[in-house]
Amino acid sequence: MKGSLFLGQFAQIKVYVHWTFFILFAFIIYSGVSAGQSVDAIAWHLLFLITIFGCVILHEFGHALTGRRYGFKTKDIILLPIGGLARFEKLPENPIQEFVVAIAGPMVNFAIAFVLYFITQPSAHMILNLDLSSINQENFVTLIWIVNLSLGLFNLIPAFPMDGGRIFRAILSMFQPREKATKNAARLGLLLALGFIVLGLYYNPFLIFIGGFIILSASSESSIVSAQALLEGHKAGDIVMHNFSSLNHDLSIAQASEAVLDRQSTHFVIYSDSKEVVGTVNRDQIIKSLKVMDHKTTLSSIMNPVLEHIPAETSLKELYTSQILRNNVMVPVTENGEVVGVINLENILEFLAIKQATPQWKSILQRHKPT
Ligand SMILES: [Zn+2]
Incomplete structure (x- = not known):
């Protein structure tokens, strides 16, 4: 995520903190100073905040490491002022797996609270007389105990997509x-x-x-x-674009801009001299490069090189959320090793729109299939 600071890495999962988080730090220092608090008091407040977010990170690792047991990788964990977020590459769809991964986060907080309970052994009198305005050595652990209980309970509120909501969806599904x-x-x-x-x-x-x-x-x-x-149930081959504009890799960006004007297409497939698909480029890339590059620059130096081909039998459901089609890049679709067309995210969205528009989508789309 943009504007995030790398904190460290544990169990191959990188942890980032978003810059807005530092506003909280600044706020605590500012309000402490303007209320005439001592340096010690402000330090306790800062330590309190850091410890809370430490607990939030542990909560996220609860999700991430439980997900990993089922084979779901976490890209990273990011800390925002409103809480943490373990960003999974893909989320479990099996209800039981989803349930376990979702509940693992709050369980971490309950586990921390359980341990802290025995350390502080808080009495009802102590809890009722806690003073939040002054955090100090005496009440620090008790406050962290309360924070973990609250974090656990708060996340169990069934407001999807909070943990409780995911648990609720898992049970419903x-x-x-x-x-x-x-x-x-x-x-x-x-x-x-x-x-x-x-x-x-x-x-x-x-x-x-x-x-x-x-x-x-x-x-x-x-x-x-x-x-x-x-x-x-649909496959990449079902919606592959057979009609697409192509350009040769050694055309200059000036020549390519002619093609932008001349044709309806906004996306182009780049061929090598040996008629192999080597890359793709879109209208905006061509126009942007005209601004900053020598007009004789060839397309091969500005194209998105084709790094992978999508087999025609790839499931569209998987493809829709996969990283391959990010930024609406076009990717060749192959059948028995031969390129049969291209696909991009826009293509999938068009298919969705057609399917939603009419129950007769099957017979309509059948006509466009090549024979
Ligand atoms: Zn959670």
Whole structure:
């Protein structure tokens, strides 16, 4: 993620912290100084914040390492002021696996709380008289104990895509299709998010952020799942583009811009002299390079080289969320080792749009198949 600082690596998972996180540090120092607090007091507050986020990192490792047991890799863990995020390359779809991976995070916090309970042995009197405005040696561990209990409980709120929401979806999808389960979990998530926002207006503006974040991520994840349901059973070969514009690799970018004007296409496949697909390029790349490069520069120096081919039998559902098609790059599709066409993300989106537009999509698309 942009603007993130590399903190370190554990179990081959890199941990980053987002720059906005440092606003929190600055805020604590600023409010401490303006309230006339001692250096010691401010240091305890900072240590408190760092320890909380340490617990958040451990929570994320709970997800990441449990996911790994099922074979799901985590790209990285990123710390944002609103919490942590373990970014999986792919999330488990099996309800039991999803359940276990989702609950592992809060369980880490409960485990920490369990250990701290025996260290502090807090009495009811002690808890009721905790003073949050002054964090010190006496109350520090008790506060961290409370923080971990709260983190565990808070994440169990079934507001999809928070952990509790994922647990809820996993349970629902034991009884209904995953797409329907996601929609229902997202609906409950939306309702709870609105609740957060209303509470936030009265009590703590931080809840407004969390509510907004839940709404945004729930809608994006639920649209991915409905797209995946529509793509189920389809293969790259079903929607491959047979009609595409091609250009020779040794054309200059000036000549290529002629082709941009002359043709309808926005994406081009680059061929080598031996008629092999060696790369792809889009209209914007050609135009951008005109600005900054010698106009005699050849396409081979600005193209996206073709690093992999997609076999025609590749599942579209997998392809839709895979890294191969990121940035809408075009990739050749091969059948028995021969290039039969190209595919990009736009192509998949068009297919989804056609399929959603009419139940007769099958007979419509059949006509376009080459004979
Ligand atoms: Zn979590």
